[in-house]
Amino acid sequence: EIVMTQSPAALSVSPGERATLSCRASQSILSNLAWYQQKPGQAPRLLIYGASIRATGIPVRFSGSGSGTEFTLTISILQSEDFAVFYCQQYNKWPLTFGGGTKVEIK
Amino acid sequence: EVQLVESGGVVVQPGGSLRLSCAASGFTFDDYAMHWVRQAPGKGLECISLISWNGDTTYYADSVKGRFTISRDNSKNSLFLQMHSLRVEDTAFYYCARSSLQLWPADFWGQGTLVTVSS
Numbered sequence: 001e002i003v004m005t006q007s008p009a010a011l012s013v014s015p016g017e018r019a020t021l022s023c024r025a026s027q028s029i030l031s032n033l034a035w036y037q038q039k040p041g042q043a044p045r046l047l048i049y050g051a052s053i054r055a056t057g058i059p060v061r062f063s064g065s066g067s068g069t070e071f072t073l074t075i076s077i078l079q080s081e082d083f084a085v086f087y088c089q090q091y092n093k094w095p096l097t098f099g100g101g102t103k104v105e106i107k
Numbered sequence: 108e109v110q111l112v113e114s115g116g117v118v119v120q121p122g123g124s125l126r127l128s129c130a131a132s133g134f135t136f137d138d139y140a141m142h143w144v145r146q147a148p149g150k151g152l153e154c155i156s157l158i159s160w161n162g163d164t165t166y167y168a169d170s171v172k173g174r175f176t177i178s179r180d181n182s183k184n185s186l187f188l189q190m191h192s193l194r195v196e197d198t199a200f201y202y203c204a205r206s207s208l209q210l211w212p213a214d215f216w217g218q219g220t221l222v223t224v225s226s
Binding site: 087094101 | 142144151152153154157166168169202204210211212213214215216217218219
């Protein structure tokens with residue numbers, strides 16, 4: 001099983017600032033990485049797939065990068081509605097596995 | 108409007124059985140693979156099962172293999188998860204989700220149904 005490790009576990013950021021979230025895979029997953037956002041009481045929402053491709057309707061302030069084992073999600077200018085938990089997921093091999101999540105909190 | 112609506116979540120005793128359903132609408136159901144993903148309260152996400160668009164290929168996480176069965180009825184736009192030998196650690200919100208390919212991220216999720224395994 002491919003283990004996904006996210007860091008940090010929590011991040012305090014002020015609205016208008018940039019947030020950078022990291023995700024590491026235990027083995028190469030090429031670019032088969034997705035990012036999801038989950039707000040309290042809601043289902044996850046797909047933000048990024050293919051490591052850097054924004055899903056339909058996702059604002060340009062969300063961007064992804066990386067390949068192999070190291071990946072980054074950047075939220076360029078945090079809006080109030082962006083505060084949530086973010087998960088990375090690899091889909092290179094079954095079982096599809098998620099990282100433990102990064103909670104982005106208001107500073 | 109795309110919709111996925113899960114149902115069937117209840118409180119069940121350890122060792123019991125349960126069948127979850129997911130009703131799909133607003134898209135061509137048999138164009139998509141379907142996932143079951145669970146989330147224990149306050150915890151992270153676990154993809155436990157996946158089924159191909161026609162049901163010919165299924166995948167299971169080790170944590171549920173041999174106890175859970177995924178199936179679908181494309182004529183009724185429905186996805187199912189039959190759960191047996193339930194354990195306390197199966198307590199979670201269960202989400203159904205779709206993806207355009209089998210091993211591919213889920214681009215739309217239902218709101219989930221809560222399964223509680225407790226004596």
